[in-house]
Amino acid sequence: MTVIDLSGSWQLASADGEHRAMMPIPGDVHTALKSAGIIPDPYFGRNEDAVQWVAHADWIIERRFVLDDPDGSWYLDITYLDTVAIVFVNDVPVLSADNCFRRYRPDVSSALRPGENTIRIHFHSNIAAGADRQAHQPFYIPYSTANCPIPNGNMLRKPQCHFGWDWNIALAPLGLYGAIALRKLDTARIEHVVTTQRHHNDGVELYVALTLYAGEPGILPVHFSLDGERVRLDCGIDAGTTTIHHVFEIKNPRLWWPAGSGEQALYELVVEVPAETVVRQIGLRRVELLTDPNEAGSRFAFRINGREIFCRGANWIPADALFSLTSPEKTGDLLRSAVDANMNMIRVWGGGFYEQDWFYDLCDRLGLMIWQDFQFACNLYPSTPDFLENVEAEVDDQVRRLISHPSIVIWCGDNELVGALTWFPESRGNRDRYLVSYDRLNRTVEQALKRVAPEAIWWPSSPASGYLDYGDAWHADGSGDMHYWSVWHENKPFSDYRSVRPRFCSEFGFQSYTSLPVIETYAAQRDMNIASPVMEHHQKNAGGNERIAGTMFRNFRFPKDFANFVYLSQVQQGLAIRTAVDYWRSLKPHCMGTLYWQLNDTWPVASWSSLDYGGSWKVLHYMARRFFQPVAVAAIPSEDGKSIRISLVNDTPEDATVTINLSLLTLNGERSPLQSIEAVCTPDAAVTALTLPVSDIPEGLILAWSFTVSNGMGGEGHHVLGTYKALELEPSGLEFSVSPAGDGAFDLLVQARGLALFVLIESGTAGRYSDNAFDLAAGESRRITFTPAAPVGAAPQFRIYDLYSCQAAG
Numbered sequence: 001m002t003v004i005d006l007s008g009s010w011q012l013a014s015a016d017g018e019h020r021a022m023m024p025i026p027g028d029v030h031t032a033l034k035s036a037g038i039i040p041d042p043y044f045g046r047n048e049d050a051v052q053w054v055a056h057a058d059w060i061i062e063r064r065f066v067l068d069d070p071d072g073s074w075y076l077d078i079t080y081l082d083t084v085a086i087v088f089v090n091d092v093p094v095l096s097a098d099n100c101f102r103r104y105r106p107d108v109s110s111a112l113r114p115g116e117n118t119i120r121i122h123f124h125s126n127i128a129a130g131a132d133r134q135a136h137q138p139f140y141i142p143y144s145t146a147n148c149p150i151p152n153g154n155m156l157r158k159p160q161c162h163f164g165w166d167w168n169i170a171l172a173p174l175g176l177y178g179a180i181a182l183r184k185l186d187t188a189r190i191e192h193v194v195t196t197q198r199h200h201n202d203g204v205e206l207y208v209a210l211t212l213y214a215g216e217p218g219i220l221p222v223h224f225s226l227d228g229e230r231v232r233l234d235c236g237i238d239a240g241t242t243t244i245h246h247v248f249e250i251k252n253p254r255l256w257w258p259a260g261s262g263e264q265a266l267y268e269l270v271v272e273v274p275a276e277t278v279v280r281q282i283g284l285r286r287v288e289l290l291t292d293p294n295e296a297g298s299r300f301a302f303r304i305n306g307r308e309i310f311c312r313g314a315n316w317i318p319a320d321a322l323f324s325l326t327s328p329e330k331t332g333d334l335l336r337s338a339v340d341a342n343m344n345m346i347r348v349w350g351g352g353f354y355e356q357d358w359f360y361d362l363c364d365r366l367g368l369m370i371w372q373d374f375q376f377a378c379n380l381y382p383s384t385p386d387f388l389e390n391v392e393a394e395v396d397d398q399v400r401r402l403i404s405h406p407s408i409v410i411w412c413g414d415n416e417l418v419g420a421l422t423w424f425p426e427s428r429g430n431r432d433r434y435l436v437s438y439d440r441l442n443r444t445v446e447q448a449l450k451r452v453a454p455e456a457i458w459w460p461s462s463p464a465s466g467y468l469d470y471g472d473a474w475h476a477d478g479s480g481d482m483h484y485w486s487v488w489h490e491n492k493p494f495s496d497y498r499s500v501r502p503r504f505c506s507e508f509g510f511q512s513y514t515s516l517p518v519i520e521t522y523a524a525q526r527d528m529n530i531a532s533p534v535m536e537h538h539q540k541n542a543g544g545n546e547r548i549a550g551t552m553f554r555n556f557r558f559p560k561d562f563a564n565f566v567y568l569s570q571v572q573q574g575l576a577i578r579t580a581v582d583y584w585r586s587l588k589p590h591c592m593g594t595l596y597w598q599l600n601d602t603w604p605v606a607s608w609s610s611l612d613y614g615g616s617w618k619v620l621h622y623m624a625r626r627f628f629q630p631v632a633v634a635a636i637p638s639e640d641g642k643s644i645r646i647s648l649v650n651d652t653p654e655d656a657t658v659t660i661n662l663s664l665l666t667l668n669g670e671r672s673p674l675q676s677i678e679a680v681c682t683p684d685a686a687v688t689a690l691t692l693p694v695s696d697i698p699e700g701l702i703l704a705w706s707f708t709v710s711n712g713m714g715g716e717g718h719h720v721l722g723t724y725k726a727l728e729l730e731p732s733g734l735e736f737s738v739s740p741a742g743d744g745a746f747d748l749l750v751q752a753r754g755l756a757l758f759v760l761i762e763s764g765t766a767g768r769y770s771d772n773a774f775d776l777a778a779g780e781s782r783r784i785t786f787t788p789a790a791p792v793g794a795a796p797q798f799r800i801y802d803l804y805s806c807q808a809a810g
Helices: 029-035 052-056 126-135 328-340 357-366 385-402 425-429 431-452 494-499 533-537 544-555 562-586 619-627
Strands: 003-005 008-014 020-025 059-067 074-079 085-089 092-097 115-123 180-184 188-200 203-214 218-226 229-237 240-250 267-273 276-282 287-290 301-304 307-309 311-316 345-348 369-373 408-412 505-507 593-596 631-637 643-650 656-665 671-681 685-693 702-709 714-719 735-742 745-751 756-763 767-769 774-776 781-788 798-801
Touching: 008 029, 020 029, 020 059, 029 052, 052 126, 074 085, 074 092, 188 267, 188 276, 188 385, 203 218, 203 229, 203 267, 218 240, 229 240, 276 357, 287 408, 301 408, 328 357, 345 593, 357 369, 385 431, 425 431, 494 562, 494 631, 544 562, 562 593, 562 619, 562 631, 562 643, 562 685, 562 756, 562 798, 619 631, 631 656, 631 702, 631 714, 643 656, 643 671, 656 685, 671 685, 714 774, 735 798, 745 756, 756 781, 774 781
Parallel strands: 311 345, 311 593, 345 369, 369 408, 505 593
Antiparallel strands: 003 180, 008 020, 008 059, 059 115, 074 180, 085 092, 085 115, 188 203, 203 240, 218 229, 218 267, 267 276, 287 301, 301 307, 631 643, 643 685, 656 671, 656 702, 702 714, 735 745, 745 781, 756 774, 756 798, 767 781
C-alpha cells in the first residue's frame, strides 16, 4: 500500500473537551456542530449571533489509521487546510500550517509506527490568530470594518469573506476542505505539471514541464501522452527536485474558444511515473490583452485566437459560506446557469478561494473565460518578510496548479487594494508608508507569477487604469478596467450608468431581495417585513434596505404586500443592470466587457446576485439571458431626452441581418405597429439601427419591439419614457393553467387580457423556467415549461406576478 486516503469520518472536539461530534473530512467545523445538534442553523433567523463562540475556540480533529509496514519515506499530502493548524502524527508535530491556499507535503516517516497510528489536527482560532499577528506588525494594518465585523482577517491567508462581507455571514470558519492522504515516496513523486503553448502557422507546440521530487538519485521511466501519441523517457533524477521537459508538435490543431464563439476543443495530457498519474485538460488557444493607446485613453480588450471577444459575464464568489454545504453538482449548476444566460466570462473575485481543480475543468468544458484574482480584497496587508514569503509560496503553488487551464485568460493582483489606500485614516495620514507596503506585496505576487509563467497575462489590480497607475479607477473611464458603483453606493439614478464610457467594467451592481421561497427558509411569517430584525439581519450592506426602498419609490408605485415588494425589488435590479449593459455594449469596441456584481450567493441574503442561494434564477438572470444575447437590440435614450437610439450589437463572427418590428403599447394592452426596419450589423460590431424622435411616441404609450436575426436568434423588449410609477396601468387580467409536459416537467399557459409587464412565475419547488420576467399585451399568451430541479409527484403550486398586480390600491 503506497497511498492511504485519510478523508472520511474524524472525531471533532473543542480544545477544552466540552463539545464533541463526528466531522466528515473534507468539511468544516460549524456544519459538523450543526449536524450534531450542538449549534443551531447559522443561516436561520439571527442564529449567526448565537454561533459566534465557535470561531473564538480552538478545535481538534482526530482519526486512526492502520499501516502494516511504515518502512521507507512517507509524507502527508494536504490541501485547503483552514488555516492556522498544527498536525500531529502519534503526538509528533509534523506540520505547522498557516495558509489555506497552499499544498503541504510534510515528511512524516519518523513519526509512523507499525499497526494503528493516530493523526490529529489542532486548529487555532482564526480570530485569535489574526489578533496575535496584528499585534506583532511593525505598524497597524487596517482592514475594512464596513465589510468585516470580525477583525484582522487581513492577517491570515484564508478567504477574506469568511470574516464577513456586505453580502456574507461572518463566521470565520475553519476546517479542511481539500484532500488529506498519507503517501509513500516510491523513487519520485510528481510535484507539478506546467504547460505552455507556441502557436505558429504550421500548428502548435505544447511544452510540458514535469517537476519531480525524489529522496535520492535514480532512474525513472516517464510517459507523456497526448492525442494518441505516447512517449517514454527514461530520466535520471537528482535528490530533491528535477524538471523534465517534453514538446508535442500538434498539426491542424483544434482550437479552444469561449462560449458562443466556437468549439471548446480539449486534449487530454497524461503524465505517468510508476507510482502516480496526472491528467491535464488542455485547450489550445492564444490570448492577448490589448491595451494600446487611442484618443480616449487606452484600450482594454481580449483577443482570443486572433479575434476580439466582448466579455459578457459576472463576478463569482464562493459557492457557500460553509464548505460542507457545497458540492461539485451545486457549483456546476451555477456555472451552467452562467453559460445559459449567454455569459462567456466570470471573474473569480479576490476575497474568496482559488477554486478546486474540477471547477476550472468545468469552466474549460463550458467555455467560460476566467478572470482570476489573486486572493486579496478590500483591505491593506502586511509586507513583512514572513508574510511575503508565505504569499510567494502560495502564488507558486496556485499558478503551477492552474496555469494549464485554457479558461484562465488573465491573472489579477487583487481586488480594490489601491482604492483601500484612501479608506482608512492610517493610510490617508501616511500614504507613502502604506503605498510602499502595497507595492511590495503586489510585486511579490507579480514576480512569483512570472517566474512560473512568464507569458501569463498580468493585471496589477482591479480596478486599475494601467501598470503602476494608482489613480481612481472607480470614476476614470478612459483606460483599464473600471468598478462603477455610483448608482448603488451613491444613490444615483439608473440613467447615471450612461454618464460613463468604460473600456471594461469588471464590477457594477444593484441589490434586490432574495426570492420569497428562499426567504421562507430562514424567516417565519411574522418576519416577512423589510424592517423586521430578521430581514435586516439578512441584509449585510449598511443602508441596503433603505436604498432598495428609496429607489423603488422613485420609480414605482408602492407594492401591496411583502411578496410583491420582493418581486419589485428584483424587477428594478434587472432594470438597473440592463440599463448599464445595453449602453456599454452599444459603445463597442470602445467598451469590450461588462461583468456585473455578482453571479451567486453564499447564503440566503439580500444581495447583488442574479442567482438565489440554491441556484434558482432571479429576475435579473432571466433578463441577462436577453441583454447578453450575442445579437441584441436595445433602446438607448439620448442625453437630451429628445430621441431614442435603437442599438444593434453583434458579437458573432458573421454578418447579422436583423428585422426589428417597433410597436406602441397602450396602458390597457393594445398593441399597434409603429415601424419595421431591416438592419445589418457586421461581425463583432455595434451599430445604430434607427434613431427615433421621442415625439413619435404619444404621451402615455410604451415603446416595444421584437426582432428576428438571420442566424435564428430573436427577442423582444420595451422602453418607458419617464418612470413606471407615472403609468396609469389598467388590470392585466393574467390567467394561467398547468399541464404535464413529459419527463417530469410542466407546461404553464399564461394569458393576459390587458397589459402585463414583467410577468414572473414562481414556485416553492426549485427548478428552471424556459422563460420568465416577460411582457404580454392584451390577448397574448405564452407557454412556459417548468423543469423541477428534482422529481416531484403532483404539479407544484405556482404564484404569478406582474407590474399592475403588484401595486397597492390607490
